[in-house]
Amino acid sequence: MKHIRTLIVDDERLARQKLRTLLTGDDEIDIVGECVNGLEAVAAVRKHKPDLLLLDVEMPGANGFEVLQRLRSERLPMIVFVTAHDEYAVRAFEVEAVDYVMKPFDRRRFHEALRRAKRKIDDEDDESEARIVRLLERVAAKVHSEPKPLDHFVVKSRDRTFLVAANEIDWIEAEGKYVRLHAGGASHLVREAISEVEQRLDSRRFLRIHRATIVNVKRILEMYRGFGGALFVVLRDGTKLTMSRRYRSRIREVTGLDV
Numbered sequence: 001m002k003h004i005r006t007l008i009v010d011d012e013r014l015a016r017q018k019l020r021t022l023l024t025g026d027d028e029i030d031i032v033g034e035c036v037n038g039l040e041a042v043a044a045v046r047k048h049k050p051d052l053l054l055l056d057v058e059m060p061g062a063n064g065f066e067v068l069q070r071l072r073s074e075r076l077p078m079i080v081f082v083t084a085h086d087e088y089a090v091r092a093f094e095v096e097a098v099d100y101v102m103k104p105f106d107r108r109r110f111h112e113a114l115r116r117a118k119r120k121i122d123d124e125d126d127e128s129e130a131r132i133v134r135l136l137e138r139v140a141a142k143v144h145s146e147p148k149p150l151d152h153f154v155v156k157s158r159d160r161t162f163l164v165a166a167n168e169i170d171w172i173e174a175e176g177k178y179v180r181l182h183a184g185g186a187s188h189l190v191r192e193a194i195s196e197v198e199q200r201l202d203s204r205r206f207l208r209i210h211r212a213t214i215v216n217v218k219r220i221l222e223m224y225r226g227f228g229g230a231l232f233v234v235l236r237d238g239t240k241l242t243m244s245r246r247y248r249s250r251i252r253e254v255t256g257l258d259v
Contacts, residue, residue, distance in 0.1 A: 002028060003028060003029075003030040003032065004028050004029055004051045004052050004118065004121060005030050005032045005048060005051045005052070006023065006024060006029050006030060006031050006032065006043055006050055006051070006053075006054065007032055007033050007034075007035065007041070007045065007050040007051070007052070007053050007054070007077070008020065008031065008033070008034045008035070008051045008054045009030075009034075009035040009038075009040075009041040009044075009053065009054065009055045009059070009064070010035075010036070010056040010059070010082055011036050011056060011060060012052070012204065012254075013036075013061040014253075014254070014255070014256050015056070015082065015103065015240075016034050016036075018105055019054055019082070019105070022105065022107060022111070023114075025258050026114070026182065028118065029052075029065040029133055032044075032048040032050055033048055033050075036059075037059050037061035037062070038059050038061055038062025038063055038064065038066055038067045039058050039203075040061075041053075041055070041059075041060040041062075041067045042067055042070050042071060042091065044155075045067075045071055045074075045077065046071075046074070046149055048059075049075075050077045051077055051078060051121050051210055052077055052078050052080065052117055052121065053077045053080070054080050054082055055067065055068075055080070055081055055082060056081075056082045056083070057081055057082065057083040057084075058083075058084075058204075061102075064081060066082075068241045078098075078120050078121050079100045079119045080101060080113050080114070080117050081100040081101070082100070082101055082103065083100055083101075083102060083103070083252070084102065084103040090201070099113040099116050099117055100113065101113050103123045103253070104249075104253040105113075135239055137178070146151070147207075149166075149200065149201055149202035149203075150197075150200040150201050150202075151165065151166050152164060152165050152166055153165075153166070153181060153190055154190075155181070155188040155189075155190060157189075163241045164181055164183055164188055166201065166202070166205070166206075167205070167216075167218075168183045168184060169181050169182065169183045169206075169216055170182045170183055170184070170215070170216055170219045170222075170235055170237065170240065171213060171214065171216060171219065171235065171239065172183070172194065172197060172206075172213070172214040173194075173212055173213055173214075173216075174194035174211070174212040174213070175189070177191065177192075177193055178190060178191050178192070178199050178243050179192055179193070179194050182239075184258065185237075194211075194212065194214065195212065196218070198214055201214070204217070204254065205217055205218070207247065207250060207251055207254060208250075209233055209241060209242075209243040209244065209251060210241070210242055210243060210244045210247070210249050211244065213241055213242070213243075215233060215241065217236065217254055217255060219235045219236050219237070220233055220234075220235060220236075220251075220255055220257065221234045221235060221236045222234045222257065223258065225244065225253065230242065231244075231245060231248065233242040233251070235242055
């Protein structure tokens with residue numbers, strides 16, 4: 001039986017766990033390693049020489065496209081992109097016949113991509129590598145043109161102006177045309193609508209849980225169902241926040257928590 005050497009690359013722990021679970025039971029798959037960023041991935045590909053690479057698009061250090069650019073002079077494994085990107089990127093994957101799976105993962109779609117990858121591994125040639133290179137050049141241009149997630153807020157308070165780092169924020173609440181940033185026991189008012197703030201923040205680090213509330217994922221301690229079925233999120237400092245049902249699936253996808 002042929003063993004397909006497989007490398008998993010994703011900076012989200014839960015995503016890596018899900019990919020490993022989806023591969024469990026496939027006797028042809030031999031997982032040779034897991035990487036949490038692009039730089040690790042480059043080193044691991046050179047070390048393990050995998051046949052199949054499950055590669056996240058957006059990661060710290062070097063994104064998925066930069067990983068391939070650094071490896072372009074070497075033999076590339078079959079690539080299955082793991083992405084939460086928009087339809088433009090998905091269309092590019094389809095046109096170039098390189099497969100992809102969207103987050104949140106769908107079991108049927110994942111195994112369909114895996115079957116396609118297995119078939120291509122058997123007859124991969126120089127042209128298939130050329131298609132990958134064309135793909136990364138087209139889509140990387142779009143990825144790099146998009147603004148980077150907001151990493152700090154400028155706060156104006158009476159006679160001073162200062163910065164609040166995004167990673168220091170516990171949660172954000174809407175106050176009309178303003179948002180209030182809650183960070184380490186202090187709060188700061190910023191003139192910006194919560195919908196605009198949500199678009200500028202890293203969607204993997206901050207989650208909308210209510211029309212008036214955004215939380216830092218790393219501050220979430222638990223979720224629970226209260227009287228009458230109301231849903232709540234509790235932060236590590238004890239803050240209790242109301243959660244709307246419409247955001248429940250996204251929180252479950254990112255944190256693994258559910259009620």
